[in-house]
Amino acid sequence: MLKYDVLIVGAGGAGLMAALEASKAKDLKIGVITKVYPTRSHTGAAQGGINAALANVDPSDNPEVHTFDTIKGSDYLGDQDAIEFMCYEAPKRIYELEHLGVPFSRLEDGRIAQRPFGGAGFPRTCYAADKTGHVILHTLYEQCLKNDVEFLNEWFVKELIIDNNEAKGVIAIDIRNGEVHAIAAKAIIFATGGYARVYWVRNTNAIGSTGDGMAICYRAGIPLKDMEFVQFHPTGLRSTGILVTEGARGEGGYLINNKGERFMARYAPQKMELAPRDLVARSIETEILEGRGWGEGMMAYVHLDLRHLGAEKIKKKLPQIRQLCIDFEGVDPIEEPIPVRPTAHYSMGGIDVRDYKTSMTGVNGVFAVGECACVSVHGANRLGGNSLLDLVVFGKPAGAAAVEYARNKSESNYNLKAEEERARKEIEELLRKESKENINNIRMEMAQTMWDKVGIFREEKPMLEAIEKIKELKERYKLLAPGDSGRLFNTALINYIELGYLLDLAEAIAVTAVLRKESRGAHARRDYPNRDDENFLKHSLAYYTPEGPKVEYSEVRITKYQPQERKY
Ligand SMILES: Cc1cc2nc3c(=O)[nH]c(=O)nc-3n(C[C@H](O)[C@H](O)[C@H](O)COP(=O)(O)OP(=O)(O)OC[C@H]3O[C@@H](n4cnc5c(N)ncnc54)[C@H](O)[C@@H]3O)c2cc1C
Numbered sequence: 001m002l003k004y005d006v007l008i009v010g011a012g013g014a015g016l017m018a019a020l021e022a023s024k025a026k027d028l029k030i031g032v033i034t035k036v037y038p039t040r041s042h043t044g045a046a047q048g049g050i051n052a053a054l055a056n057v058d059p060s061d062n063p064e065v066h067t068f069d070t071i072k073g074s075d076y077l078g079d080q081d082a083i084e085f086m087c088y089e090a091p092k093r094i095y096e097l098e099h100l101g102v103p104f105s106r107l108e109d110g111r112i113a114q115r116p117f118g119g120a121g122f123p124r125t126c127y128a129a130d131k132t133g134h135v136i137l138h139t140l141y142e143q144c145l146k147n148d149v150e151f152l153n154e155w156f157v158k159e160l161i162i163d164n165n166e167a168k169g170v171i172a173i174d175i176r177n178g179e180v181h182a183i184a185a186k187a188i189i190f191a192t193g194g195y196a197r198v199y200w201v202r203n204t205n206a207i208g209s210t211g212d213g214m215a216i217c218y219r220a221g222i223p224l225k226d227m228e229f230v231q232f233h234p235t236g237l238r239s240t241g242i243l244v245t246e247g248a249r250g251e252g253g254y255l256i257n258n259k260g261e262r263f264m265a266r267y268a269p270q271k272m273e274l275a276p277r278d279l280v281a282r283s284i285e286t287e288i289l290e291g292r293g294w295g296e297g298m299m300a301y302v303h304l305d306l307r308h309l310g311a312e313k314i315k316k317k318l319p320q321i322r323q324l325c326i327d328f329e330g331v332d333p334i335e336e337p338i339p340v341r342p343t344a345h346y347s348m349g350g351i352d353v354r355d356y357k358t359s360m361t362g363v364n365g366v367f368a369v370g371e372c373a374c375v376s377v378h379g380a381n382r383l384g385g386n387s388l389l390d391l392v393v394f395g396k397p398a399g400a401a402a403v404e405y406a407r408n409k410s411e412s413n414y415n416l417k418a419e420e421e422r423a424r425k426e427i428e429e430l431l432r433k434e435s436k437e438n439i440n441n442i443r444m445e446m447a448q449t450m451w452d453k454v455g456i457f458r459e460e461k462p463m464l465e466a467i468e469k470i471k472e473l474k475e476r477y478k479l480l481a482p483g484d485s486g487r488l489f490n491t492a493l494i495n496y497i498e499l500g501y502l503l504d505l506a507e508a509i510a511v512t513a514v515l516r517k518e519s520r521g522a523h524a525r526r527d528y529p530n531r532d533d534e535n536f537l538k539h540s541l542a543y544y545t546p547e548g549p550k551v552e553y554s555e556v557r558i559t560k561y562q563p564q565e566r567k568y
Contacts, residue, residue, distance in 0.1 A: 001416065004031040004150075005406040006399075007185035009157050009170065009213060011038035013046075013133065013388060014370025015191030016140035017395030018402070023147040025403040033152040033172060033183070035208060035494070038141045042193050042206040043391065046133020047320060048247035049115060049125035050097075050392075051385035052090035056107060057114045061122035063088045068561060070386060073119040073276050074379025075521035075531065076563040077226070077539070077556055082356035082375050084559065086386075086393045093392045094126055102139045104128050105317075115250040115317075117384045119276035119568070123250075125385040130245055130320045133388060156494055157212065160188065160220040160366065161419050167365030168414045171423040175494065178487030180427055182420035186409040187365045187402035190217060190351060191395070194371040196230075197498075198506045199344030199455075200447035202298065204233055204243035208498075213372040215501030217351045218508070222361050223541040223552075225374035227505070228513035229348035229522050231382055232456050234280035236343025237329045238301040244321055244340055246384040248306060248333075249273040251317050255284065256303040256337065257292040263302075271568040278381040278522045279568060281342040285456050288341070295339070303337035342456060348382055348522065349509075350374040352541060358401035359394050365405055369398045376539065379556075380521020431493065433481035439492075442473050442480065443499055446506055454510045459526045463514045470507045471548070477503060508542040511549045516540065533563050 006022045008015045011034035022030045034041070055061040066087035071078055098104060098112065105113040105128050117125040128135045144151075152172075159171040161182070169184040195211025196203040203209075218224050234255075235244040249255070255273050257263045267283040268275035275283075287293055288300045295301050306314055311334045314322055318333075325331050325338050351368035353359050353375050359367045370391045377390055446469075453466035477500060484492035518532035519525050537556055542549035 003184040004029045006030045006187045006402045008032045008189045010191035012041035013043035013391035014395045017392045018189050018399035019144050019149045021396045021399030022403050023149050031150045033155045035156045037153050043133045044137045047130040047245035049127030049132045049385050050388035051124050052094040056111045057123040065121045069120050071561050073383040077379030079376050079557040080559040081557050083377050086377050089393045100139050102135050117250050118274050119383045130318050160216050162220050163414050169416050180424040182416040186406040189367040189402050191370045192372045194347040195505045196344045198502050199451050201451050202241040203344035210498040211505045212501050215504045218544045223352045223543045225352040225539050226349035227508045228516050229380050231346035231522050232281040232342040233345035234342050235340040238339035240328050241343035254305045256305050257287045263287050268568040275568040301339040301341045304340045305337040306333045348378045359398035367398050369395045431485040435481035435483040437476050437480040466510045474503050508549045512540045
C-alpha cells in the first residue's frame with residue numbers, strides 16, 4: 001500500500017506551497033496527489049495579480065491599510081486576527097516568490113510593479129503582465145521537483161478516511177488505469193480549489209473546479225463554513241463567462257451602459273470601477289435589469305471599454321485578455337469595447353479551518369488550504385488579488401504544521417485494506433450499473449437553478465424552490481451511472497463522482513443562503529436588503545446529514561475594527 005507522512009491533495013498554488021515547505025523535512029515522505037497535471041491547476045489561470053503592501057508605487061501603503069481594506073471588503077465577516085496575519089506576512093511571501101524565480105513585472109527602477117485593484121486604498125497588486133497565476137504555479141512546481149516532492153499525477157481522490165477523529169488516509173483512483181487504492185497518510189492537506197462549476201452555465205473556473213475536497217471533507221463529517229458567500233466576478237465575457245481580469249479596470253478601463261454613461265458613478269462615486277467585486281457585479285446586473293444594457297436573457301451585457309488606454313498599454317499589460325477577447329468574443333479591445341457580464345468566480349466559504357496558524361480542521365491531521373478552505377480571511381466578499389496571497393501565506397505554515405504533526409504520530413494499524421476493498425467493490429458495481437438518467441441534464445438543471453435562484457440577487461421563495469429542485473436532482477442522480485465501464489481514463493466515472501459533489505455543495509450553498517436573513521458582501525437579499533450585525537455577524541457551519549445540511553453558527557473574531565457601514 002502507498003504510504004506517506006504528509007499527503008497533499010491538490011497541486012495548485014496552495015498545495016505546491018505547502019508541499020515545498022513540507023519538503024524541507026528530508027527524512028519524511030511527502031507526496032502530492034492531483035487529478036490534473038500540476039501545471040493545469042486553476043491557479044495557472046489567475047491573471048491580475050497578488051496583493052502585498054510593498055509600497056513600491058505609493059509610499060503611503062502599509063500592511064495595516066491592507067488589513068483594514070480586507071476587513072472592510074469582507075463586510076466585517078472575516079476573522080480579523082487571520083486577516084492581520086495574512087497582510088503582514090504578504091511582503092515576505094512576495095519576496096520569497098521572487099527569490100524562487102517568479103518573474104514579476106517591474107517598475108522603471110527595477111522594483112516589483114504594482115497595479116490598482118478593487119477595494120484597495122493604494123496600488124498594491126503585484127503582477128506578471130496578466131499571467132500572474134501561471135508564473136507562480138510553474139515556479140512552485142519546478143521548486144517542488146527540485147526538492148524531490150513525489151507526485152501522483154492524474155489520480156483522483158474520492159474519500160477521506162478518518163478514525164477516532166484522526167486522519168488515516170484517502171481512497172483514490174489512478175485515472176490512467178482505473179485502479180482503486182487506499183493511501184495511508186499521517187497528515188493530509190486538502191488544497192483542491194473552488195466549486196464555481198456549481199454555476200456551470202456561467203463561470204470563470206477550470207472544468208475541474210468541482211469542489212471535490214470540500215464535498216469529501218463534508219461527507220466525512222467536517223463542517224463547511226460560510227457557503228452562502230459565492231463571488232460573482234463583475235466582468236466575464238458575454239458569451240462564455242470567461243474572465244476579464246479586474247486588472248483591466250485597474251489599468252483604467254471604464255464600464256459603460258447603453259446610454260454611454262460610466263454608470264459606476266451612481267453606485268460608488270469615489271471608487272468608481274474599482275469598488276469591490278460584490279458592489280460592481282450588482283451594479284452591472286442592475287443596469288441590465290433596468291434596461292440600460294444590451295442583449296437579452298443570459299446574453300445581456302454592458303461594455304468594458306479599454307480603447308482609451310491605447311494599443312501599446314493593452315499589448316504590454318493585458319496581452320492574454322486581448323487574446324481571450326479576440327478568440328472567444330471576436331472583439332479586439334484595442335478597436336472595440338468588450339461585452340461583459342458578471343460570472344460565478346470564487347468560493348469565499350469552504351472547509352472549516354480551526355486554527356489559521358496551522359490550517360488544521362477539527363479533525364486531527366486533516367488540514368485545508370487555498371480556495372477549498374475557509375480560514376476565514378475573505379469573509380463575505382474577497383478582494384481581488386487576495387486569493388493568490390491566501391494560497392502562499394497559509395500554504396507555507398500548513399506544510400510546516402503537517403510535518404510537525406506527522407513527526408509526532410506513530411504508525412497506525414487501522415485497517416485501510418478493508419476500506420480499499422469496499423471502495424473497489426463499490427466502483428465495480430457502479431461501472432456495471434445501467435444509467436437511467438442523463439448527466440448533462442442533471443448538471444445543467446442544477447447550474448441554471450443555482451444561477452437563477454441562488455445567484456447575485458436572492459430572495460426566500462426562489463431559494464426554497466432551488467432547494468426543492470436540488471433535492472429532486474439528488475434523487476435523479478441515484479438513477480445515474482457513469483455509462484462507461486472502461487478502465488483507462490474513464491472520464492465518465494470522474495464526471496459522475498464530481499457531479500455528486502457539486503449537488504451536495506449546491507445544497508449547502510442554498511440552505512445556508514436561505515437561513516441568512518440579511519445582505520452582507522456577496523450575499524444580497526432583496527427581502528432583507530440591510531446588514532444585520534445583531535443577528536448575523538457570525539459564520540455559518542453546514543454539517544452533512546443524509547437529509548441535507550444541518551446548520552450551526554460560530555463567532556467572528558473581531559480584534560481592532562468594529563463593524564461600520566461599508567461605503568465606497
Ligand atoms: C480565471 C481566474 C483568474 C483568477 N485571477 C486571480 C488573480 O489575479 N488574483 C488572485 O488573487 N486570485 C485569482 N483567482 C483566484 C485564484 O486563482 C484561485 O482561488 C486559486 O488559484 C485557487 O488555488 P488552489 O491552490 O486553492 O486550487 P487550484 O489551483 O484550483 O488547484 C486545485 C488542485 O486540486 C486538485 N484536485 C481537485 N480535486 C481533486 C481530487 N478529487 N483528487 C485529486 N486532486 C484534486 C487539482 O488537480 C488541482 O491540482 C482567479 C481565478 C480564476 C478562475
